[in-house]
Amino acid sequence: MNIDLSSRHAVVTGSTAGIGLAIATGLAAAGAHVVVTGRTQARVDEAIATIAAQVPGAKLTGVAGDLGTREGAEKLIAQVADTDILVNNLGIFEPKGFFDIDDDEWQRFFDVNVLSGVRLSRHYAQGMAKRGWGRIQFISSESGVQIPAEMVHYGVTKTAQLGVSRGLAETLAGTGVTVNAILPGPTLSEGVGEFFGKIAAEKGISLEQVEKDFIADHRPTSLIKRLATVDEVASLSVYLASEQASATTGAAVRVDGGVVRSIV
Template identity: 85%
Template sequence: MHIQLKNRRAIVTGSTAGIGLAIATGLAGTGAHVVVTGRSQARVDEALAAIARQVPGASLSGVAGDLGSKAGADHLIEQVPDADILINNLGIFEPKPFFDIPDEDWQRFFDINVMSGVRLSRHYAQGMAKRGWGRIQFISSESGVQIPAEMVQYGMTKTAQLAVSRGLAETLAGTGVTVNCVLPGPTRSEGVGDFFGKIAAEQGVSQETVERDFIATHRPSSLIKRLATVEEVANLSVYLASEQASATTGAAVRVDGGVVRSIV
């Protein structure tokens, strides 16, 4: 299968590192023009350079701003009025006991993880529908299906993304625009790597040991018995953005290493 997305414009939110950067790199490799987004211009420039090194001749641009706010979303829309592919990847996570999570954290997680995708999808989906083609994805998580006790506020937002994605797919029925959720499991992204690295330093053990213990203790149902790579997650996202994935919509597609114990 050869995925070719030349002449398509793709926006990947939160794409200066981790899964977002891997998705942006993968889409650039298909010939799409990729818009990288991040909070600071310096981070955006670093990501653009990293993609260009991996994909010589890639068609790229970047927009800096806080997409967790309406002002940030409006700025991106002003800079990039239309897109054929929208990957709502922006998200934050933070392990914290339920009784220690203040109101402000619940609102912050919802604004960044959910409303960023709602605002952008509301704008870009309308143009996609008029043109008769488009791809929208929400990068959710297996935590939206199996809410983790150590970060309920995060799991809540990932479940919300599932609801928004399915509802938008229903709204766009018959338009040629597909809307799907991608559900990664534990993945060795930059943020997760930093988190495990800090624990390893505190405990005086290797990061590999911390990762292995995390899977054994917190995700024992994993069938691959390891963290996924960001490239493994990105491969699924790139496929769902392709012409070949035209019959897949309204779906929650897992790339969780088998963590969710379900056959559907």
């Protein structure tokens, strides 16, 4: 399958590391002009350099700002008025017991994980619909289907993304714009790697052992018995951004290693 996005522009939020960086790299490799976003200019510049090194001739633009805020979204929209592909990847996570999560923390997770995508989708989807073509993705999680007891607030925001994604797909029915949610399972992103690194240092064990223990203790239903790579998640995102995926919309597509025990 030859995926050609050379005539398309894409915005990937939270794309300076992890899954977002892998998606931005994959879209650039498929020919898209990619807007890389992150909180600081230094991180954005570093990500652009990383992608350019992997994809010679990549068409890249960078916008720095906190997209978890209204002001950050307005800044991005002011600099990038339209796009063909929007990947709402920005997200935060933190293991914390339910009784230790206060109101401010709940609000912060909702602002970053949910409202960031709502604001940008509300703007960019209208232009896509007028042009008759577009792709919107929400990077949700298997945690939105199986709420993890160790971070209920994170799981709830990922469930909310599924609702927004399906509702927006219904809103855009017949316009040529597809809206889908991607549900990664445990993935070895930069953030997860750092978290596992702390555990490895505290326990005096290897990262490989931490990963093995995590799967055994917290995701025993995994069929691949390992964490996914960011590139494995990005491959699904690039496909859903393509012309070939034009009949896939309103879907929650899993790349979870079989963690969710469901046949649909």
